[in-house]
Amino acid sequence: MQRLAPALREDNVPLDLISLIKTILAATKEISFRVSQAQLGDIMGSTSDENIQGEVQKKLDVVANDLFKDILLESGFVKAISSEEEDTSVAGEKDGKYLVSFDPLDGSSNIDINSLIGTIFSIHEAPSDMDASDPDMFKQAGHKQVCAGYVLYGPSTMLVMTTGRGTHFYVLDRTHGGYILVERNVQVPVDTQEFAINMSNQRFWQPAMQNYIGDLLAGDTGPRGKNFNMRWIAAMVGDIHRVLCRGGIFTYPTDSKNAKQPYKLRLMYEANPMAFLLEQAGALAMTSEGRIMDIEPTDIHQRVEVIMGSKNEVEACLSYYK
Numbered sequence: 657m658q659r660l661a662p663a664l665r666e667d668n669v670p671l672d673l674i675s676l677i678k679t680i681l682a683a684t685k686e687i688s689f690r691v692s693q694a695q696l697g698d699i700m701g702s703t704s705d706e707n708i709q710g711e712v713q714k715k716l717d718v719v720a721n722d723l724f725k726d727i728l729l730e731s732g733f734v735k736a737i738s739s740e741e742e743d744t745s746v747a748g749e750k751d752g753k754y755l756v757s758f759d760p761l762d763g764s765s766n767i768d769i770n771s772l773i774g775t776i777f778s779i780h781e782a783p784s785d786m787d788a789s790d791p792d793m794f795k796q797a798g799h800k801q802v803c804a805g806y807v808l809y810g811p812s813t814m815l816v817m818t819t820g821r822g823t824h825f826y827v828l829d830r831t832h833g834g835y836i837l838v839e840r841n842v843q844v845p846v847d848t849q850e851f852a853i854n855m856s857n858q859r860f861w862q863p864a865m866q867n868y869i870g871d872l873l874a875g876d877t878g879p880r881g882k883n884f885n886m887r888w889i890a891a892m893v894g895d896i897h898r899v900l901c902r903g904g905i906f907t908y909p910t911d912s913k914n915a916k917q918p919y920k921l922r923l924m925y926e927a928n929p930m931a932f933l934l935e936q937a938g939a940l941a942m943t944s945e946g947r948i949m950d951i952e953p954t955d956i957h958q959r960v961e962v963i964m965g966s967k968n969e970v971e972a973c974l975s976y977y978k
């Protein structure tokens with residue numbers, strides 16, 4: 657077991673990026689503490705505000721967002737930040753080398769029931785020729801990320817991170833307050849018998865997804881010839897963590913529930929960072945039309961279809977779209 661900074665140096669991560677990562681992690685340690693305080697701190701329940709996504713903000717969404725924003729903008733390492741909870745990007749240091757996108761609190765509906773929640777982050781290099789206040793700096797494909805990760809505020813606080821040299825697991829050691837490497841180069845099994853999807857949307861899916869899930873449900877009496885189990889944590893961090901630990905397929909497919917919003921998950925704050933982590937662990941991260949990390953973003957808040965996880969199962973799902 658190794659501490660975070662030596663582990664990153666072993667992966668040849670540049671020193672300024674290590675410093676930025678440590679800054680991000682300082683905020684996660686504070687959030688982890690606040691989460692553990694529950695009703696003892698002022699973090700439960702909702703605010704009266706809506707975010708740019710049209711979702712009611714929970715108190716913890718706002719607390720976590722402010723913590724991240726303040727610590728990152730004060731650090732001097734970032735040229736700008738972009739958050740699911742901010743209307744547009746926020747300028748930092750004009751010579752800052754990096755851009756950080758984040759979902760400060762993923763799984764908001766789990767906050768008030770003491771269930772899994774997390775923080776997701778993604779780092780790109782900042783273009784040197786653009787103004788720090790220009791949100792177009794963030795319109796970079798996922799394959800250009802230099803680091804992505806999430807922190808899971810579960811029974812233990814875990815960091816899962818990649819800098820493009822494998823995906824590694826760390827646990828927050830509260831005895832000294834640092835993240836300790838516990839598993840290097842996680843590999844997602846290529847086959848699985850577990851799927852994660854919000855089944856309540858079934859009637860709104862496209863025929864391809866209806867048929868695919870129908871065949872999984874048919875189990876060993878259907879064309880797949882094996883039984884499948886279903887899990888849904890309602891926090892992408894939790895569902896993707898399970899996929900990284902033991903395989904599985906996670907999808908939030910296109911649906912027709914709301915004609916103006918055919919996709920639920922956000923490209924910059926959720927899909928791209930998870931795609932980077934999964935691909936670095938030998939898994940796939942796709943839409944029904946191609947690789948998530950090849951999408952050229954047109955809007956920092958854009959949403960996207962997501963089909964990700966164990967390689968053979970994602971390919972099986974995509975074959976229904978052909």
Ligand code: AHG
Pocket residue numbers: 711740759761762763764765854890891892893920
């Ligand atoms: P957020 O809490 O950041 O808004 O994200 C919630 C997302 C994602 O984490 C999860 O997989 C999905 O929304 C849950 O969707 P349902 O409400 O359909 O279960």
Ligand code: MN
Pocket residue numbers: 759761762763892926
């Ligand atoms: Mn989220």
Ligand code: MN
Pocket residue numbers: 717740759760761762763764
């Ligand atoms: Mn969120």
